[in-house]
Amino acid sequence: MTTDTLAGQLTALDGRxxxxxxxxxxxxxxxxxxxxxxxxxxxxxxxxxxxxxxxEHCAGRALLAWDAAEALAVVREWELASGRAVDPVVVTxxxxxxEVAEARAAYAExxxxxxxxxxxxxxxxxxxxxxxxxxxTLEELRRRARFVPPTDVSEAxxxxxxxxxxxxxxxxxxxxxxxxxxxxDYLRARFGEPSALAPRWEARVxxxxx
Numbered sequence: 001m002t003t004d005t006l007a008g009q010l011t012a013l014d015g016r017x018x019x020x021x022x023x024x025x026x027x028x029x030x031x032x033x034x035x036x037x038x039x040x041x042x043x044x045x046x047x048x049x050x051x052x053x054x055x056e057h058c059a060g061r062a063l064l065a066w067d068a069a070e071a072l073a074v075v076r077e078w079e080l081a082s083g084r085a086v087d088p089v090v091v092t093x094x095x096x097x098x099e100v101a102e103a104r105a106a107y108a109e110x111x112x113x114x115x116x117x118x119x120x121x122x123x124x125x126x127x128x129x130x131x132x133x134x135x136x137t138l139e140e141l142r143r144r145a146r147f148v149p150p151t152d153v154s155e156a157x158x159x160x161x162x163x164x165x166x167x168x169x170x171x172x173x174x175x176x177x178x179x180x181x182x183x184x185d186y187l188r189a190r191f192g193e194p195s196a197l198a199p200r201w202e203a204r205v206x207x208x209x210x
Contacts, residue, residue, distance in 0.1 A: 010038045013195045016206035021064040021091065021167060022057060024071040025159035026050060031074060032156035033057045034164040036064060038196045038205060040171030042164055047157055053078035055086060062208040063088040064167050066138040089208035091201060093141065093166055094134070099198040100173050101130050103191070107180055110190055119186075127176055138166070145169040174198050 012018050020043065021036040033054045035044040048054055055078040065071045068090040079085050107124060114120035135141035142149070147165045150158050178194035181187050188194070195202050 010196050012202050012206045013193060013199075014203070014206065017209045018196065018202060018205045019060045019209045020062075020205065021164075022061040023064050023160045023163045023167070024054075024058065024074050025156045025163065026070065026074050027155040027159055030154050030156040032154065032160040034157075034160040035061065036164045036167045036171075038171075038202075040168040040175070042161075042168065045157065045160065047154060051081075053081050055079065055082050055084070058088065059086045060209045062091040062205045064091050064093070065163060066093050066141075066166075068092055089204050091204050093138070093163070093170060096198060096201045097130070097134055097141070097170050097173070099200055100170060100177060101132075101134055103174075103177050103198060104130065106191070107177070107187055110187060111184075114186060120184075124180055128173060130173065138162075141166055141169075171197065174201070 009017060009019050018038045020038050023034045023036065025032050029050050031048055031050055031052075031054060033046045034042060035057070037043050044057070046054055046057055055075070058075060058078075063071055063075065072088060072090065075086065075088050104124070104126065111120055111124050131144060135144055142162065145166055147162065147169065149162050153161070174197055177198070181191060181194040192199075197205060
């Protein structure tokens with residue numbers, strides 16, 4: 001599967017361009033690259049033998065990972081081999097999931113204030129409740145998201161699809177936050193207009209596109 005490298009491009013609330021995420025995994029003599037758009041869709045995937053750079057698929061996108069050390073090592077090797085740099089901006093699943101959870105907790109506090117002042121009668125209800133504590137490992141998040149890894153592809157591509165799929169899952173949880181903001185004027189007055197991604201997350205994706 002391949003795709004237009006600018007599929008899913010959006011403008012952030014601060015006016016900057018956001019393109020999306022790239023996932024890079026290496027296993028069993030192969031590397032795999034997948035794309036996840038700002039809105040949480042898988043928009044492309046590529047594989048190649050280890051040693052064959054796929055750097056062109058990384059430019060302008062935030063590097064998405066659970067722990068980015070291995071992915072960064074692969075990208076650095078590609079940069080050295082190709083003689084060009086993409087200066088990857090890293091976004092990790094734990095940090096963006098934590099930002100989504102922090103936002104939900106902050107919304108709940110404001111809703112409680114409104115209820116105490118008899119200005120709000122309804123509770124915040126989430127289609128998918130985030131666990132407390134949040135998943136501490138990739139496997140814990142996979143189980144929580146009920147993601148079934150593919151078994152009919154290479155190990156590297158299966159790993160990349162797993163990270164991409166979990167990234168999509170976290171995007172969906174933020175989109176539920178955005179709906180809560182859209183439905184309550186007082187939440188928007190406190191936290192601003194809803195964005196495609198959580199604010200710090202969106203800023204890093206925009207940083208990658210610059």
